[in-house]
Amino acid sequence: MSRRARIILKVAVWGVALSPLLLLVYRFFTDGLGANPISYATHLLGDTTLRLLLASLAMTPIRLLFGIAWQMSLRRLLGLFAFFYACLHFTVWIAIDHFFAWQQMIADIVKRPYITVGMIALTLLVPLAATSTTGMIKRLGGKNWRRLHRLIYVIGMLGVLHYLWLAKKGVNDPFYYAGVLALLLGVRVWDWARRAVTRRRQRMATTHRLGAIAPSTSPHP
Ligand code: HEM
Numbered sequence: 282m283s284r285r286a287r288i289i290l291k292v293a294v295w296g297v298a299l300s301p302l303l304l305l306v307y308r309f310f311t312d313g314l315g316a317n318p319i320s321y322a323t324h325l326l327g328d329t330t331l332r333l334l335l336a337s338l339a340m341t342p343i344r345l346l347f348g349i350a351w352q353m354s355l356r357r358l359l360g361l362f363a364f365f366y367a368c369l370h371f372t373v374w375i376a377i378d379h380f381f382a383w384q385q386m387i388a389d390i391v392k393r394p395y396i397t398v399g400m401i402a403l404t405l406l407v408p409l410a411a412t413s414t415t416g417m418i419k420r421l422g423g424k425n426w427r428r429l430h431r432l433i434y435v436i437g438m439l440g441v442l443h444y445l446w447l448a449k450k451g452v453n454d455p456f457y458y459a460g461v462l463a464l465l466l467g468v469r470v471w472d473w474a475r476r477a478v479t480r481r482r483q484r485m486a487t488t489h490r491l492g493a494i495a496p497s498t499s500p501h502p
Pocket residue numbers: 323324325326327328329330331334367370371374396399400401402403406436440441443444447
């Protein structure tokens with residue numbers, strides 16, 4: 282992909298990723314947040330966090346399934362936007378929903394499993410965002426960095442669990458997100474199994490070849 286096409290793609294991702302925030306700001310100034318503005322903001326920001334998380338998780342499965350790699354450069358940007366929206370979602374909860382009532386918030390985190398799970402997901406996102414720079418990749422080393430960034434799968438699962446736990450009966454959206462996540466994880470597991478089988482076959486072929494060229498120890502010719 283050319284440099285120009287890559288820039289256009291990144292600008293498009295910035296535009297799409299910022300549009301929920303612009304919508305929120307627009308609705309705020311035009312009195313369009315509905316009867317419960319806090320709930321509207323929390324839900325919009327939570328939905329956007331989960332969508333961006335899943336979008337960033339989808340980049341590798343797309344490469345594995347279709348053999349294309351240009352989208353891989355968007356993974357970091359999508360992940361950072363997911364972190365940005367998770368922080369906004371959390372800020373609404375702290376500053377507007379609870380108005381900095383720390384005791385009440387701690388009680389909420391302990392008492393409500395969906396809040397506990399959301400907090401764990403957000404906490405796990407912090408080291409990933411902090412190590413997303415090229416300098417940090419070099420400092421950690423590619424192998425350690427990749428190992429750390431596998432946490433994104435756990436975060437995706439916690440995000441979906443958070444939604445499944447808080448959704449009221451009859452709301453199907455969390456199940457759709459769970460389905461997408463299962464599909465993305467399924468592709469990774471399929472690829473892992475496929476590579477394990479190939480490695481095993483190669484090992485067996487090497488053993489077989491070495492056995493065929495090794496000098497026979499048998500006394501009989
Ligand atoms: C990666 C982290 C997180 C993700 C992906 C996430 C995602 C979501 C989603 C998808 C929703 C439902 C939106 C809808 O109904 O349309 C939601 C709602 C909510 N989330 Fe989060 N969230 C995260 C972290 C947090 C944290 C850290 C808190 C607070 C400590 C939090 C508090 C809430 C609350 C209060 C609701 C609304 C619950 C209700 O409807 O009563 N979330 N979140």
